Amino acid sequence: MEAKQPHQLTPKGRATRERILTLAAGLMFANGVAGTTTEHVQRAGGISPSQIYHYFGDKKSLIRAVIAVQTEAVLDAQQPWLSRLDSFEALEAWRDAIIEVQSSRRCTGGCPLGSLTSELADHDPEARADLAAGFTRWQAAIRDGLIAMRKRGELRADADPESLALATLTALQGGLLMTQVRHDTVALRTVLDAMIDRIRAHAAA
Amino acid sequence: MEAKQPHQLTPKGRATRERILTLAAGLMFANGVAGTTTEHVQRAGGISPSQIYHYFGDKKSLIRAVIAVQTEAVLDAQQPWLSRLDSFEALEAWRDAIIEVQSSRRCTGGCPLGSLTSELADHDPEARADLAAGFTRWQAAIRDGLIAMRKRGELRADADPESLALATLTALQGGLLMTQVRHDTVALRTVLDAMIDRIRAHAAA
DNA sequence: CGCAAAATGGACCGCTGGCTCTAATCCGCG
DNA sequence: CGCGGATTAGAGCCAGCGGTCCATTTTGCG
Numbered sequence: 001m002e003a004k005q006p007h008q009l010t011p012k013g014r015a016t017r018e019r020i021l022t023l024a025a026g027l028m029f030a031n032g033v034a035g036t037t038t039e040h041v042q043r044a045g046g047i048s049p050s051q052i053y054h055y056f057g058d059k060k061s062l063i064r065a066v067i068a069v070q071t072e073a074v075l076d077a078q079q080p081w082l083s084r085l086d087s088f089e090a091l092e093a094w095r096d097a098i099i100e101v102q103s104s105r106r107c108t109g110g111c112p113l114g115s116l117t118s119e120l121a122d123h124d125p126e127a128r129a130d131l132a133a134g135f136t137r138w139q140a141a142i143r144d145g146l147i148a149m150r151k152r153g154e155l156r157a158d159a160d161p162e163s164l165a166l167a168t169l170t171a172l173q174g175g176l177l178m179t180q181v182r183h184d185t186v187a188l189r190t191v192l193d194a195m196i197d198r199i200r201a202h203a204a205a
Numbered sequence: 206m207e208a209k210q211p212h213q214l215t216p217k218g219r220a221t222r223e224r225i226l227t228l229a230a231g232l233m234f235a236n237g238v239a240g241t242t243t244e245h246v247q248r249a250g251g252i253s254p255s256q257i258y259h260y261f262g263d264k265k266s267l268i269r270a271v272i273a274v275q276t277e278a279v280l281d282a283q284q285p286w287l288s289r290l291d292s293f294e295a296l297e298a299w300r301d302a303i304i305e306v307q308s309s310r311r312c313t314g315g316c317p318l319g320s321l322t323s324e325l326a327d328h329d330p331e332a333r334a335d336l337a338a339g340f341t342r343w344q345a346a347i348r349d350g351l352i353a354m355r356k357r358g359e360l361r362a363d364a365d366p367e368s369l370a371l372a373t374l375t376a377l378q379g380g381l382l383m384t385q386v387r388h389d390t391v392a393l394r395t396v397l398d399a400m401i402d403r404i405r406a407h408a409a410a
Numbered sequence: 411c412g413c414a415a416a417a418t419g420g421a422c423c424g425c426t427g428g429c430t431c432t433a434a435t436c437c438g439c440g
Numbered sequence: 441c442g443c444g445g446a447t448t449a450g451a452g453c454c455a456g457c458g459g460t461c462c463a464t465t466t467t468g469c470g
Contacts, residue, residue, distance in 0.1 A: 008415075008416075009416085010415095010416060010417080010466095010467065010468070011467095012416085012417070012466080012467075013416065013417065013467095016417075016418090030327075031327075031328070032239070032324065032327075032328075034237070034239030034240070034324075035239070035328065037456080037457060037458080038457075038458065038459085039456075039458090047418095048418060048419050048420065049419090049420080049458090049459075049460085050417085050418065050419070050420080050460085050461085050462095051417075051418065051419090052459095053458090053459065053460080054416090054417070054418080055417095058458080058459075059457095059458065059459090108326075108327050109327065110323060110326075110327075114323070115323050117382060117385060118315060118319070118320050118323035118324065118382065118385070119237065119239075119323065121313075121315075121385045121386050122235075122236075122237075122313050122315075122385065123236070123237075123240065128386060128388075131386050132386045132388075135383065135386055135387070163395050166391070166395050166396075167392075167395045167396045167398075167399040169379075169383075169392075170376065170379040170380050170382075170383045170392045170393075170395065170396040171372075171375065171396055171399070172379065173379035173382050173383060174374075174375040174376050174377065174378035174379025174380070174382070174396075175375050175379070177319055177322060177323060177375075177378050177379070177382065178340070178374075178375045178378060180323070180326045180327065181322045181326050181333060181336050181337045181340055182337050182340070183333075183337075186371070187371055187372075187374075187375045188375075190368050190371050190372045190375065191371075191372045191375040191376055191379075193372075194372040194376070194399075194400065194403050195399065197403065198399050198402065198403060201406075213445080213446070215436095215437070215438075215445095215446060215447080217436085217437080217446085217447070218446065218447065221447080221448090242426080242427055242428080243427070243428065243429085244426080244427065244428090252448095253448060253449050253450065254428085254429075254430085254449090254450080255429095255431090255447085255448060255449070255450080256447080256448065256449090257429095258428090258430080259446090259447070259448080263428080263429080264427095264428065264429090411470105412469100412470095413468105413469095413470095414467105414468095414469095415466105415467085415468085415469105416465100416466080416467070416468090417464100417465080417466065418463100418464080418465070418466085419462105419463090419464075419465090420461100420462100420463095420464105421460105421461090421462095421463105422459105422460080422461085423458105423459085423460080423461100424457105424458100424459095424460105425456105425458090426455105426456090426457085426458105427454100427455095427456090427457100428453105428454095428455095428456105429452105429453085429454095430451105430452085430453075430454105431450100431451090432449105432450095432451095433448105433449090433450095434447105434448080434449075434450105435446100435447075435448070435449090436445105436446080436447065436448085437444105437445090437446075438443105438444100438445095438446095439442100439443095439444100440441105440442095440443095
């Protein structure tokens with residue numbers, strides 16, 4: 001019994017749904033949720049109003065679907081680095097990759113999840129829950145990387161991967177926000193370096 | 206030659222202007238900029254449309270005035286702690302005060318400047334500049350506290366107050382965002398503890 | 411091939427939001 | 441006390457936005 005699927009989707013339907021989602025995610029990342037109207041999505045992709053409301057019911061549901069998309073996108077993008085955290089060099093490569101992404105988009109946009117959070121957390125409880133879950137998964141991915149490092153003997157046994165991961169993810173969020181305001185990546189680099197140093201403080205002798 | 210003051214303001218006018226600003230700042234903090242309409246401000250304070258447009262010209266200017274108000278509010282709120290950074294206990298007291306504020310508002314709202322940043326930075330260049338300047342002042346306040354600690358001999362001479370302050374402020378922003386999504390202050394405390402530890406690494410022997 | 415379900419086009423609606431305009435009222439100052 | 445500027449009330453405009461509806465076309469399947 002799936003209450004969320006009032007219609008059977010044909011391949012064509014699924015494709016249209018995907019297309020709407022991708023467009024909406026892009027526009028909402030670029031212009032914010034409030035700055036993205038259903039009309040924008042329509043015009044951006046030659047989509048009729050009925051299509052959006054056929055597949056998503058209302059704007060709120062569309063937003064939640066966008067959250068899901070962005071969560072997967074972020075985790076997918078991070079995975080290549082986090083899954084291979086075998087050394088401090090790897091940690092630094094992860095840091096550099098993040099910095100590179102931000103400067104390549106000229107320091108705009110912030111974090112796909114962070115921006116949605118700031119805009120939605122206080123007024124859409126379900127969106128907040130989804131976003132919180134996304135951050136939890138992100139934190140877990142970092143933590144698993146640190147655990148792997150500990151298993152390899154890079155970190156001492158008394159290192160706490162869970163809180164190191166939480167602090168790192170939190171610092172990263174701040175860094176992305178500061179990048180967005182200041183239009184440079186100095187704060188991002190500084191705060192990530194601080195966290196890496198902190199992790200290094202738990203390095204095996 | 207002040208281009209910003211097309212009218213002379215009488216005391217009454219100044220009072221009305223203040224009242225509008227305070228209401229708008231509160232509503233925008235609670236509901237976001239996009240979620241706050243001029244009508245909301247009107248209804249909240251028995252204000253007529255013409256009053257808002259008489260004193261602010263358009264919504265964008267009102268927003269910029271709100272940014273100024275919030276910047277002063279944040280700096281004023283921080284000053285009591287930052288101006289007395291004479292020890293690590295004082296640093297921890299600052300951390301505790303911040304955490305206390307967030308939990309007292311049940312982890313909603315985030316940072317007054319951070320939320321505005323996320324919503325405005327990418328689409329209102331002047332707002333972004335104002336916010337960046339606000340963060341710079343905030344960073345300077347933290348830095349000055351650290352410099353004071355160094356002068357008192359709490360920190361070693363090789364400690365770099367500027368980047369420690371930047372990292373701390375950046376981490377704080379992340380912590381406030383995570384508090385907002387997760388509805389608890391664990392991330393905030395964890396990341397601030399991490400930064401305080403890092404500062405402690407520069408403590409005089 | 412035919413039919414039911416799915417997908418789509420597009421007109422339309424009601425409301426809201428930013429903003430304007432005019433006319434009335436208030437106030438300080440000479 | 442009167443005049444000019446400051447202040448305010450409030451009706452109203454218009455574009456845009458979320459959402460609806462129905463007719464039409466397309467698709468999958470027996």
